[in-house]
Amino acid sequence: MPDEYTLTAYDQWFFDKGYQDPITLEPFRGGDNVVVCADCKMPHLVSSWEYNGGCASPVKHTRTIPFNRSLFERRRLNVTDRIRQELQEWYFGKEFFDAWKRIFDFKGRSRRKDYGMFLLYSLIGGFAMRFFLIIFFGNNEGVKIIYLIIHLLVFLPPQYSLTVRRLHDIGHSGWGIIIFFIPLINCMLSLYLMIRGGQHGINRWGANPKEIH
Numbered sequence: 176m177p178d179e180y181t182l183t184a185y186d187q188w189f190f191d192k193g194y195q196d197p198i199t200l201e202p203f204r205g206g207d208n209v210v211v212c213a214d215c216k217m218p219h220l221v222s223s224w225e226y227n228g229g230c231a232s233p234v235k236h237t238r239t240i241p242f243n244r245s246l247f248e249r250r251r252l253n254v255t256d257r258i259r260q261e262l263q264e265w266y267f268g269k270e271f272f273d274a275w276k277r278i279f280d281f282k283g284r285s286r287r288k289d290y291g292m293f294l295l296y297s298l299i300g301g302f303a304m305r306f307f308l309i310i311f312f313g314n315n316e317g318v319k320i321i322y323l324i325i326h327l328l329v330f331l332p333p334q335y336s337l338t339v340r341r342l343h344d345i346g347h348s349g350w351g352i353i354i355f356f357i358p359l360i361n362c363m364l365s366l367y368l369m370i371r372g373g374q375h376g377i378n379r380w381g382a383n384p385k386e387i388h
């Protein structure tokens with residue numbers, strides 16, 4: 176198949192990374208024929224890819240990309256390089272807008288950073304909005320209602336799918352979101368979702384978003 180690549184002894188750097196085929200769960204070896212998913216950059220055995228009709232991710236990826244060392248380089252970056260790279264891509268409000276863009280995505284995964292930063296922006300935005308509303312219109316019932324409406328229209332809608340995606344990322348069903356309707360428990364769960372790291376590799380909801388770039 177196109178983009179198929181046969182691993183050789185020259186690809187020791189690749190073996191050193193410890194990848195395994197997501198279907199057979201066997202580590203790759205010299206002589207293996209591999210393809211790389213264009214969407215999640217996960218390497219697969221050609222036989223697994225063909226057997227599965229595409230990538231092992233449940234979000235069906237069917238495109239491949241030529242095997243290239245640079246595809247896997249990012250995962251080798253140390254912490255400081257990783258932070259530098261993240262900062263280059265960052266702009267104020269990024270995670271907030273990203274959450275809105277993915278508002279109907281109830282099937283994927285989201286990182287701790289996406290979740291935590293979204294909540295932080297909501298907090299900052301909420302305070303700022305309340306502050307200006309009170310300055311311009313005074314602290315009255317009308318302002319409280321306007322604030323509540325803005326909150327319901329701007330900050331709340333993307334939270335549902337984002338929470339579901341964060342639950343997926345740590346390996347739980349999205350139905351866990353039901354717990355968020357219990358007061359106090361929801362605060363603890365929210366904190367947990369900010370702290371708990373995602374599962375490595377591919378799980379039922381796709382590849383680890385932190386490892387894809």
Ligand SMILES: [Zn+2]
Binds near residue numbers: 214
């Ligand atoms: Zn894929």
